Amino acid sequence: MSRAVNDTASFEALIAHVIPEALVGLLTVAGVFVMLFRINARLALFTLVPIPFIILGFVGYNRVVRPLFRHAQSRLGDLNAVLQDNISGMREIQVFAQEDRELESVARRVMGYSTSVTRAVSTSACFHGAIDFFAGLGTVFVVLFGGLMALKGQVSIADITGFLLYVSLFYEPIMGLNKLNESLQQALASSDRYFEVLDREPDIEDAPGAAELGRVKGRITYEGVSFDYDGTPVLSNINLDIRPGEMIALVGPTGVGKTTMANLIPRFYDPTEGRVLIDGVDLRTVTTASLHRNVSMVLQDVFLFNGTVAENIAYGSPGATREQIVAAATAAGADEFIREMPQGYDTPIGERGVRLSGGQKQRLAIARALLYDAPVLILDEATSAVDTETEAKIASALEHLTEGRTTIVIAHRLSTIRRADRIIVLDEGEIVEQGTHEQLMAVGGLYAKLVNADANETGGRVAAAFAPGR
Template structure:
């Protein structure tokens, strides 16, 4: 089992297509978004007020001994600080709130989109990658709003405001203050490029970890059956080590950059103190101006230090957004353009000249033609890979045919509303999947229209009532993930109840009794007979003894129909079916 590596590349910060699509999700909350922009502007304006008023307090009141004026300016300064703190609180909360509601909306839309995808899409796409899209990538978008876009805009506005105030107060001292700025910009650029690569490596490692864990935890029984625990453990260690190294590299770049930025800032402040003190001694610069410039420098250098990190956050957000929108824009969903919505159907099924391929034109079904009348039971038999399961998947439109047509009661299945079509077809698969929930939920799948009485009636019909009643809690018994606490036979019985409780007109049984013991098979066989009464039935079975009563048997070989007839007629024909029957009888004797 190979682990598909997924490389993440940085996106362009101003990817207009991505930003435009993000804005579509902002539209329902545009009033709050515009309020966020306003608060960002307000913070940029409020940021330089504290040093400015401290300068006035020192030069205009302290230096002149004006106590009353000093108290007033202190009151004003405290009021402005309280206002700034309140605006900062609302800004931080609002940016986080907008981020969370938007990723909620995107996650819901993405999951709804996945629910409508063709099974072919899931055949070709690793589940770990889809989990990453729906969890990690979408979480990254929250950072775009809380630490990315709004924060960058705020930082840039704050820098412009501070520079304007500094030049207004003393342009010469401002130029001295900015002497070390080129060094900070260069170090910030180098850091930005290094941390961008490190972040990409981290996200690659996270994606690889998700894929590996999902695959190997799901397939743990195979790992243990073939005694591969040590080998898989070593592979996991390698992936985890790569994950650790990527994180350590990012930590290393942070640990180098921030001390360097602090040193550059210290040199800048030192130059201001030296030049400003000289001006103070020569009575050319006031003390308050010098103190305010030291505070301005601290305010000025802080957003520059943070902006590289925030640009990378924004870049990663754009990357995640583009991958999410690419998935949302994919055309792999099943077209549900039909409007035919009958309350009941008879169940006549017709396949005419049906061709089907999973990949391009590598056809697994070739020129399939047969009909099933209301109340008839047909059986599909053949070797593994003959195309039996493909046929039943096409009838329910889990896949789309390449050529030909499939009709129910004379209406093409594409003309049915998709939910209606599948509501009229009950499917029991060989590999029964149960959710980590109660038996009642696994049977009804959360349908509020199905009562417990209906469930128990269906359970009694298929012979599952007794075993359900013996379980702790009965219908409320939690089957755990994938039905781990139930036997194969019990899981199969629950799948029968699940099919029966919807009272479908068409029943499809895909190897439904192949995984149960003889006693349970006899029990299910009796239930099957009851289920098939008055219904159109399609049965797939390796055990030919279970389909001898079928109205007709269709023998498939390499995607083509080789024989059609009753059990007795096909035995007399002495062809494919007769050979399959002889081999099974021989194996039973042995």
């Protein structure tokens, strides 16, 4: 965020101020230099004596000061990150009584940024003084050698007087460039950080000649799929064929790769080995934009934008009518609480939906995915924050809306899992069981053990063993 806001603001100074003013200064120096040579070439050469030292000063300034400003910008980024965390996590800070700790953390970063800026500015001032000193020597040389030449009758007093006026015009833009160089180095340091982001290659890119994917039927196939995070295996040799319109539930212990397996469908990642196909087409051969038009998702961590309720529901479908928005909200069990809000569907919900409860945010996310009306729907713990009564309200609607739509559900609630056409049980990154609830209970394997253990402890929920996967 600091690179996108602060660094681009500094970069704007380069384009709007530094470059135009530098061009004007250089043109002024060149024009005045021509006039100096026309008046007296010998004195003009004396005027140029300090120029090599000034150039060396500029070069040294650029090499020494620019890294210091870059470091200062980096410290500002750290400060902004901590401030953002403190604002977003204000309740957690208060609950755990960590105000003093966070105050010290912010103070350390403020002092770090202040120290970095002070070091950069003070070093810059030293170079400014040195360059201004050399620029002043030009005038001293003209007065000294011009006076000697006047005593010998080689130049008139009038020429020396005019020459001195032009010398002041000659060094004035040079000293201006000296001061401008500070802004230039700040802008270049910021542009270095900004272009580091722009030059970063995305993890997932469209292959050359990637085809546009039309509306799919929804058949999803995993062929020998393996995946690892930084060398740590997560999925191993997954082979699975999901029929169009089929509802699949992915269950298993924490960290077995349920979410990772689902995230391969919208191609948030590419498999380390094997391939994922949709309607028989390898996902890596189609454009990601056309693929995403065929996939709706409700993630574990719901993200809502700082806008109205209606704007958030229609985020993926900007052309949706109010009637379509209301229908989607009704199907997700959200219409009732929305109408109780001060402005109904036009109520602002604040940044990240701060004015809504967890259950309300998830129901809006479900409504948003339903309105998007993609043939493939992924629900990653989509009902985790919805109470039993609300879940019952949306159960029949979900059953109706999943007709003709391939649905992949990651859930720990038994009521959600039982509705699936097929349950896929993962353990240590591999598929160890699959079938309906009744079939898996009859087998008496891992699924049955987890369900029975959960029933004894919670009376109906699949417990922590069925917590969200990676």
